[in-house]
Amino acid sequence: MNLPISCRQCPLRGTHAFSPYSDEEIDFIQGILAHQVNVKAGTIFLHEGDDGKQLYTVLSGWAFRYGSLSDGRHQIFNFLLPGDFIGLQHQLEEASQHGVEALTDLTLCVFPRDGVWDLYRTHPALGLDLTRLCAHEERIVDANLLSVGRRSATERIAMLLIHLYKRAERVGLAGSDDLDFPLTQQHIADALGLSLVHTNKTLKRLQKSGFFTLAEGRLKLVNPAAMARLADYPAWPLRAHPLI
Amino acid sequence: MNLPISCRQCPLRGTHAFSPYSDEEIDFIQGILAHQVNVKAGTIFLHEGDDGKQLYTVLSGWAFRYGSLSDGRHQIFNFLLPGDFIGLQHQLEEASQHGVEALTDLTLCVFPRDGVWDLYRTHPALGLDLTRLCAHEERIVDANLLSVGRRSATERIAMLLIHLYKRAERVGLAGSDDLDFPLTQQHIADALGLSLVHTNKTLKRLQKSGFFTLAEGRLKLVNPAAMARLADYPAWPLRAHPLI
């Protein structure tokens, strides 16, 4: 747990990825923010079945949401990057139906549930923005469901890599032509509904064909246009997101 | 297009499925409601790529949300039943990333986008409820993604049928021990990421084993406990939902 850095100095707000807020709004968010926490890679900081008394914004690092069956099979629903909000899914439930695990070391802004209610009451525009964030999350899950339900293994992998690359790039995580990519092949398999072995073989084959390289935790899209064609990647316009 | 019936007389509010609102709140909702529309079964009333200038609440009938790839493959994301809200996913986008099609004849309450903004501004508790609805939708998509990613064809079908049965039952659509079930085998296949042929064979086999019967548009769960075991159906508590 750290002393919170000032929200006005929030490094994320500097990028073009997020909609601008007034100083008053930013100060209000700062006011309901309880504190910041650091979470070690691999930690499950929200378990399936937990009650969600707190909500979070990812300040830095990667995480993922997942669900599981009682025999241990599990599925990653979505990856979480800086700026993503966590907890709307269970704020009114006594039991969360998904877990959230840190993929890398993580810094989170922590909001108590009551603060969120204050937000709706006193800053309706921010309330609407929270709904927008929630709706955006759902669109990502929709897109993943379309992949897992209808795309081949090859197409799924191309889709996931492009999509994560774009998302990471927009929040400033990409280098000049590549990206720190913390997923293991197991994570990719868990997100795409594939077995680890088949993920490995497909990944290899695509790299041999010159679509991308993925080694030592770095991802580089060698031929993004061909990947987009392969994945039937939709050219959605990038828009500024709310950042709470 | 009909004259709206009064929201105070809304047949859905009579059931125990929805959280109670004050008369003032109900009148406010009535005030922003533009009108009601009837939609014929099979009509796509929200296309992929449309701008969502209007939002809807399903008053009666079934519908589904879906997405598709450019070569025609498509995936149903979720089914929509009375009380479900449509449109949060695209209210701020110029282009919806999913389509919505009427499965049966449908009656919809239509809200203009600006009315929703008024709702946040003047009735923050209702705004919070809209976020709840959005979060709930996302949980359903999460559950579907878990099915499609990790359950076998047999398990997926059991899961879908139980889940839809419970959802329909809670809004009063079930008879004493069965249910009007408007999905064709093609819809089931599209929702579960399966082929039509395999869906048919699996459906037949499960019925022969005595799990359920599905014929002439009626679904009856003969052995719901065995189905729940087969599907690893989670016993989430039923809670009242908001109804906007």
Place this chain on the structure above:
DNA sequence: CGACTAGTTGAGCCGATTCAACCCCAGTGG
């Protein structure tokens, strides 16, 4: 120096797919 994690590769199998018929029934129009 194990022990463990992440990745790699081959062999064989099986669940789900595609292709191809076929049935029943409700419209619909000549």
Place this chain on the structure above:
DNA sequence: CCACTGGGGTTGAATCGGCTCAACTAGTCG
């Protein structure tokens, strides 16, 4: 009136994408 058509459902045969099992490498940590 009845032939025709199209939607929904059923079934068998052949194929294949992705699965499981199994073995092995390389790097890292205590």
